[in-house]
Amino acid sequence: MIDARQLTKRYGGTTAVDGLDFVVKPGTVTGFLGPNGAGKSTTMRMIVGLDAPTSGSVTVNGHHYARHQAPLQEVGALLEAKSIHPGRSAYNHLRALALTHGIPRHRVDEVIDLAGLGSVAKKRAGAFSLGMGQRLGIAAALLGDPQTVMLDEPVNGLDPEGVLWIRNLLTTLADEGRTVFVSSHLMSEMALVADHLIIVGRGRLLADTTVGDLIREAGGDTVKVATQDPARLRDVLAGPGVDVTGRIGSEELQVTGLTAREIGLKAAEHGIALFELSARTVSLEEAFMDLTRDAVEYHGSTTGIETLGRPA
Amino acid sequence: MSTLTATAEEPRTAPARPAYRVTGRRVLSSEWAKLWSLRSTWITLGLGLLFLVAFGLIAASRYKSGINSGHVDRDFTTSTAVSLSLFGTNFAQLALGVLGVLVTAGEYSTGMIRSTLAAVPRRLPVLWSKAAVFGMVALVVGTLGAFVAFLIGSGIVSGTPAAMGLSHAGVLRSLLGAGLYLGLVGVIGAALGALLRSVAGGISVLVATLMLIPGLISLLPSSWQDDISPYLPSNAGESMFALTHDSTTLSPGAGLLVFLCWTALALAGAAYRLARSDV
Numbered sequence: 001m002i003d004a005r006q007l008t009k010r011y012g013g014t015t016a017v018d019g020l021d022f023v024v025k026p027g028t029v030t031g032f033l034g035p036n037g038a039g040k041s042t043t044m045r046m047i048v049g050l051d052a053p054t055s056g057s058v059t060v061n062g063h064h065y066a067r068h069q070a071p072l073q074e075v076g077a078l079l080e081a082k083s084i085h086p087g088r089s090a091y092n093h094l095r096a097l098a099l100t101h102g103i104p105r106h107r108v109d110e111v112i113d114l115a116g117l118g119s120v121a122k123k124r125a126g127a128f129s130l131g132m133g134q135r136l137g138i139a140a141a142l143l144g145d146p147q148t149v150m151l152d153e154p155v156n157g158l159d160p161e162g163v164l165w166i167r168n169l170l171t172t173l174a175d176e177g178r179t180v181f182v183s184s185h186l187m188s189e190m191a192l193v194a195d196h197l198i199i200v201g202r203g204r205l206l207a208d209t210t211v212g213d214l215i216r217e218a219g220g221d222t223v224k225v226a227t228q229d230p231a232r233l234r235d236v237l238a239g240p241g242v243d244v245t246g247r248i249g250s251e252e253l254q255v256t257g258l259t260a261r262e263i264g265l266k267a268a269e270h271g272i273a274l275f276e277l278s279a280r281t282v283s284l285e286e287a288f289m290d291l292t293r294d295a296v297e298y299h300g301s302t303t304g305i306e307t308l309g310r311p312a
Numbered sequence: 313m314s315t316l317t318a319t320a321e322e323p324r325t326a327p328a329r330p331a332y333r334v335t336g337r338r339v340l341s342s343e344w345a346k347l348w349s350l351r352s353t354w355i356t357l358g359l360g361l362l363f364l365v366a367f368g369l370i371a372a373s374r375y376k377s378g379i380n381s382g383h384v385d386r387d388f389t390t391s392t393a394v395s396l397s398l399f400g401t402n403f404a405q406l407a408l409g410v411l412g413v414l415v416t417a418g419e420y421s422t423g424m425i426r427s428t429l430a431a432v433p434r435r436l437p438v439l440w441s442k443a444a445v446f447g448m449v450a451l452v453v454g455t456l457g458a459f460v461a462f463l464i465g466s467g468i469v470s471g472t473p474a475a476m477g478l479s480h481a482g483v484l485r486s487l488l489g490a491g492l493y494l495g496l497v498g499v500i501g502a503a504l505g506a507l508l509r510s511v512a513g514g515i516s517v518l519v520a521t522l523m524l525i526p527g528l529i530s531l532l533p534s535s536w537q538d539d540i541s542p543y544l545p546s547n548a549g550e551s552m553f554a555l556t557h558d559s560t561t562l563s564p565g566a567g568l569l570v571f572l573c574w575t576a577l578a579l580a581g582a583a584y585r586l587a588r589s590d591v
Contacts, residue, residue, distance in 0.1 A: 070334060079430075082422075085424040095349075097427060101334055101431065
């Protein structure tokens with residue numbers, strides 16, 4: 001359980017995280033989505049106390065992270081940037097972290113096997129590929145058998161097999177009743193694993209919703225239909241939960257609440273000719289883009305050019 | 313996978329979860345393990361020991377050959393077995409001080425510090441443990457080196473005016489003082505590394521403090537020099553292991569006290585930055 005209240009972080013004049021309020025609940029995978037520079041990593045660093053909030057607060061399982069007696073048992077975190085000494089072997093890295101908590105040696109071996117690092121555990125971590133480094137970071141996150149697992153962009157640099165492994169791991173962890181909080185800037189990846197979504201842009205909360213709701217709100221499941229007789233088709237389709245819109249004088253209608261198949265059947269039943277009938281499913285990606293369009297930090301913006309053209 | 317699936321079958325509130333806990337001792341043991349699991353530690357400590365012993369022996373041999381050939385170098389006229397065998401302290405302090413910087417600043421340059429502080433979010437125990445572990449290691453290496461250098465060096469210069477035995481007044485104190493000085497240099501290195509969070513910065517300040525500032529002080533008016541000079545880290549430290557003292561130097565006890573103050577100052581700065589700023 002992670003509980004952020006009015007969490008804010010400013011660096012000089014820029015506000016990286018701006019009054020975030022959210023709760024991450026146990027038992028599900030919660031995706032933390034936002035474009036690059038939205039403040040996801042900063043938020044995660046504040047959760048584990050690496051950065052101090054400028055104002056507001058964030059607690060884990062009811063307490064500030066640093067107040068826990070065994071922090072690694074509360075939150076296991078994989079942070080975006082590399083957090084290892086390249087000269088140390090994977091085994092020695094995990095062992096050093098385990099020693100701070102009195103975590104036994106066999107648990108170190110367990111997480112090494114779990115992350116599939118058995119064959120390289122004695123090698124210098126500096127020689128690891130990006131994917132291996134990610135696996136070592138995940139092994140470290142799971143070391144304390146934590147109630148909350150927090151992973152910042154975990155699929156970065158992983159091969160397809162590794163991506164699949166992460167997906168299964170996240171689902172398993174959530175099924176075990178743990179709190180799983182995963183950041184990504186890829187909606188498509190999140191859609192496959194996350195049940196709940198916290199979407200941020202420019203440090204602000206844009207949506208705290210479920211995958212299904214997000215699609216619905218973005219106007220998903222619309223069917224576009226073009227017909228010879230829009231007025232009659234409107235009457236035929238009308239019913240509870242069905243919404244038909246269309247411009248006057250246009251042959252085109254937008255229908256929600258009915259499938260393309262149902263519309264086609266009804267039109268045939270009443271002898272109305274159709275010219276076009278296509279289901280337009282809004283993808284999560286589109287819904288996400290719509291939501292974050294204004295909040296993208298690094299737009300291919302044209303304002304600069306306009307300013308140049310304007311007389312000073 | 314075994315543990316993960318095992319916990320799945322238990323209710324979330326099951327008391328079966330192992331009771332882990334961060335303690336000062338455990339942070340110490342973690343820092344101890346971290347220190348010895350890096351190759352650079354072995355190499356640098358080996359170099360420190362080598363400098364200490366080898367330069368002491370070279371100085372003793374040069375003195376001995378000077379005496380034998382009849383003309384003693386001007387630098388050597390007041391030499392003793394102690395001053396000759398501890399000639400390498402200057403070089404050993406560089407190796408040990410640099411390793412001290414690496415112990416802390418190395419974590420920042422590699423990103424390891426994020427793992428370290430995520431495991432010990434109270435932070436300060438990490439600094440105390442690093443300083444204690446590395447300080448003790450540097451003390452042991454420094455003391456060992458000083459005794460080995462003296463035992464061989466005094467053998468070389470036996471029968472010359474510089475000859476001295478372990479039982480000679482002040483010798484034991486000098487050798488232990490040299491070890492303690494090197495241990496504290498290690499702590500200062502670690503503190504500077506944690507304060508500046510940069511390997512290059514830490515080493516630069518360390519070298520400036522121990523080797524450059526004494527030279528720059530000679531640019532000051534001589535009346536100021538006499539007031540300031542004995543209290544500089546390098547000179548106060550030297551008083552800890554010098555056999556003879558005059559009016560321009562501190563006594564061994566005062567030297568130790570002043571050097572301890574410098575160490576404490578560096579540690580306080582490091583602690584302040586560690587506790588206050590983001591990583």
